[in-house]
Amino acid sequence: xxxxxxxxxxxxxxxxxxxxxxxxxxxxxxxxxxxxxxxxxxxxxxxxxxxxxxxxxxxxxxxxxxxxxxxxxxxxxxxxxxxxxxxxxxxxxxxxxxxxxxxxxxxxxxxxxxxxxxxxxxxxxxxxxxxxxxxxxxxxxxxxxxxxxxxxxxxxxxxxxxxxxxxxxxxxxxxxxxxxxxxxxxxxxxxxxxxxxxxxxxxxxxxxxxxxxxxxxxxxxxxxxxxxxxxxxxxxxxxxxxxxxxxxxxxxxxxxxx
Ligand SMILES: C[S@@+](CC[C@H](N)C(=O)[O-])C[C@H]1O[C@@H](n2cnc3c(N)ncnc32)[C@H](O)[C@@H]1O
Numbered sequence: 001x002x003x004x005x006x007x008x009x010x011x012x013x014x015x016x017x018x019x020x021x022x023x024x025x026x027x028x029x030x031x032x033x034x035x036x037x038x039x040x041x042x043x044x045x046x047x048x049x050x051x052x053x054x055x056x057x058x059x060x061x062x063x064x065x066x067x068x069x070x071x072x073x074x075x076x077x078x079x080x081x082x083x084x085x086x087x088x089x090x091x092x093x094x095x096x097x098x099x100x101x102x103x104x105x106x107x108x109x110x111x112x113x114x115x116x117x118x119x120x121x122x123x124x125x126x127x128x129x130x131x132x133x134x135x136x137x138x139x140x141x142x143x144x145x146x147x148x149x150x151x152x153x154x155x156x157x158x159x160x161x162x163x164x165x166x167x168x169x170x171x172x173x174x175x176x177x178x179x180x181x182x183x184x185x186x187x188x189x190x191x192x193x194x195x196x197x198x199x200x201x202x203x204x205x206x207x208x209x210x211x212x213x214x215x216x217x218x219x220x221x222x223x224x225x226x227x228x229x230x231x232x233x234x235x236x237x238x239x240x241x242x243x244x245x246x247x248x249x250x251x252x253x254x255x256x257x258x
Pocket of ligand 1: 055075078
């Protein structure tokens with residue numbers, strides 16, 4: 001794993017509290033999945049990079065699927081986050097059809113030969129961080145059930161925050177060690193898997209202070225921040241300063257297979 005979210009949990013929470021990203025992502029997926037559970041005896045859903053389950057809870061509240069129809073498999077490398085996600089999501093998924101648990105967890109995606117395929121494969125802002133995107137995408141597509149959907153959100157290199165990755169790693173003459181939406185669509189093209197994309201717009205707005213700018217930088221650059229010249233990174237926010245706040249309006253790409 002190339003980014004340990006266990007170490008930056010507070011900084012990530014700061015971003016989540018001050019951005020409308022999750023609300024827009026969840027609303028878009030809920031539109032995409034409207035009516036999906038109707039006529040199905042059960043829905044098996046894989047959440048790749050589930051974190052503490054906050055996002056998935058937000059989505060499941062919108063979908064309002066009967067808990068007895070849903071089973072979940074949560075993939076999350078940070079053990080404490082996995083445990084938190086199970087606690088948070090257990091009331092939304094109580095379906096244990098054919099002996100599979102209502103909620104299963106693992107640090108890595110399950111092997112397609114050892115699990116039943118999934119009707120919904122969700123990955124919300126996690127694919128940036130995998131070691132090998134080609135292998136991961138192949139694996140996730142291989143886990144889809146016939147008639148299933150894969151829904152993934154990632155920012156492209158056009159996203160304002162991605163410019164901070166480019167700036168930070170550029171300042172230390174290193175390539176950005178993470179992937180972007182552009183890489184995901186290229187992998188799907190390479191695999192010959194048809195997909196659709198759309199933009200999900202959101203706003204990030206927080207009180208402007210050096211401490212808050214640093215929180216955003218720690219969320220984005222994690223352990224690499226200590227090696228980077230900080231003043232230039234802090235100054236990046238100047239262009240987004242407005243009346244005592246930092247305001248950024250940007251977007252993520254939503255990629256849908258199926
Ligand atoms: C930006 S958070 C998104 C969490 C959640 N999906 C959400 O939307 O709030 C990225 C998540 O991906 C997880 N992650 C990092 N590397 C991963 C990997 N190689 N495989 C799966 N998940 C990974 C992190 O631990 C973190 O929980």
